[in-house]
Amino acid sequence: MNSEQRSAPAGGAALSRRGFLGAGLGMGTALILAACGNSATAGSFDMRGTPSAGGRLRVGLTGGGATDTLDAHLSVNTTDIARIVNLYDTLLELDHDYNLRPGLATKAEATPDGREWTVHLRDDVVFHDGRPMTGRDVKATFQRITDPENPKNGAVDLQPLREIVVVGDHLVRFRLDTPVSYFDRLLAAYTSGIVPVDYDPQRPVGTGPFRFKSFTASQQSTFTRNEHYWHDDQPYLDELTILNFNDDDALINALLSNQVDAIGQIPPALVEVLESDPRIDILNSETGSWTPFTMRVDQAPFDDNRVREAFRLAVDREQMVRQVYSGQGRIGNDMYAPFDRAYSKNLPQRTQNLDKARRLLADAGYPDGITVELVTSNIQAGAVEAAQVFAQQAKGAGITVDIRRVEPTTFFGDDYLKWTFAQDFYYTRDFLPQAMTCSLPKSAFNETHMDNPELTRLVKQATATVDEGPRAELIRRAQKILYDEGGYIVWGFANQIDAYQRYVGGLVPDRTGLALSGFRFRQVWLREAL
Helix, strand or coil: CCCCCCCCCCCCCCCCCCCCCCCCCCCCCCCCCCCCCCCCCHHHCCCCCCCCCCCEEEEEEECCCCCCCCCCCCCCCCCHHHHHHCCCCCCEEEECCEEEECCCCEEECCCCCCEEEEEEEECCCCCCCCCCCCCCHHHHHHHHHCCCCCCCCCCCCCCCEEEEEEEEECCEEECCCCCCCCCCHHHHHHHHHCCCCCCCCCCCCCCCCCCEEECCCCCCCCCCEEECCCHHHHHHHHEEEEEECCHHHHHHHHHHCCCCCECCCHHHHHHHHHHHCCCEEEECCCCCCCCEEEECCCCCCCCCCHHHHHHCCCCCCCHHCCCCCCCEEEECCCCCCCCCCCCCCCCCCEEEEEEEHHHHHHHHCCCCCCEEEEEEEECCCCCHHHHHHHHHHHHHHHHEEEEEEEEEEHHCCCCCCCEEEECCEECCHHHHHHHHHHHHCCCCCCCCCCCCCCHHHHHHHHHCCCCCHHHHHHHHHHHHHHHCCCCECCCCCCCCEEEEECEEEECCCCCCHHHHHHHHHHHHHHHHHC
């Protein structure tokens, strides 16, 4: 797999494309840094008292391995993301409500034609080694990501970037080949952490809340407080340790035996068990993460939209959420990006209709029913279970599903994007970046092989539209096409469920789909320093 096709927490998904981009402010609107420098959403949650300084936080996660890295732009798995979020900062940030906020930049503005973005940098940021961060470092960072000889994660999204002009130490201009109305959101992606001009991932230096101390791939990594961090009073912790575990059982046992203080992504079925322990709290976050069924619209039987509609009508979405996520999620309506401000609320909610599904199949030439192979894998929690539940539900519509389970490395191997009927996984994203990633003929991850000229036109026009109102209308028209003719069955959105010891403060719900408040450990403190 190339640099844009790297393994996900379960071992195979193309994590770079599953990254999340903020809802943000509209193009051409300045993002002004609050004078206090703190998170804009801190007051909207119960932060469990007044933060106290000191102590060491031990975080347990699964998904690490021999390929673990500290490289700011080559995250491979969950533990990598946890490390880079705390070592490096981005120009803009996503808050816990999934809104775009200032980061290392105080303001981002677009020209009326959307082809140039001017970014104003903070003047009080220093790297871990004491050097001031300047526009030259920003330029070097994005040149590294988009290096045509060695592209990093995020390079696909940044393809329109033509030139980076350093106007001064704290002013940078990004010039694009084509307008991108959500370019500011790309500046908030965790794959765009700012690094110094002479960056060496073997001796990682960033501007993040924690500094590198030690790292052993597949085992653990330790970081110390950045005493010169630009966020007022943050981080509160003296030290952060991220420990790798091989499976969920080992992870949960580590929490219950107090070997760790917090763990990420627990199985939904264990929520009640952990909640019964008076020492443990559950962090349950609604997200836009989705694990769709993917139907190739260019290949029989799914080249007939009546068949695709029949398969969508075969799904009992409430039962899927109840059984696959133990009720810890929300039903979907065959459309991604539920947190996008332009998400259409006028699309009728699909519900299971087995009689109509059978009629559609008969009209499509399958009066006696149809048999299909569904390729599944442990690419994300609940994927295999979803395949099994769908197979049971579909029987009532005359659909026989032969499940073929493969290893994640096989799923994302040479046949990835070629499966006729399969699954996939994405974290929270907004509509336009998600559509550009997976729903157009030239999308890097067009699993359904969608090729609708009107959809392509609408997405590209919306991408180039500065005004939020007209852009939203274009997005809704594009969503209607995908809803009526697309190859995805988006049956639900999973909650992100984590657990932590009750003496841990500052962990709050987060919509991105990443564990433990989006791994923003700069906001975490300990009631009892360990």
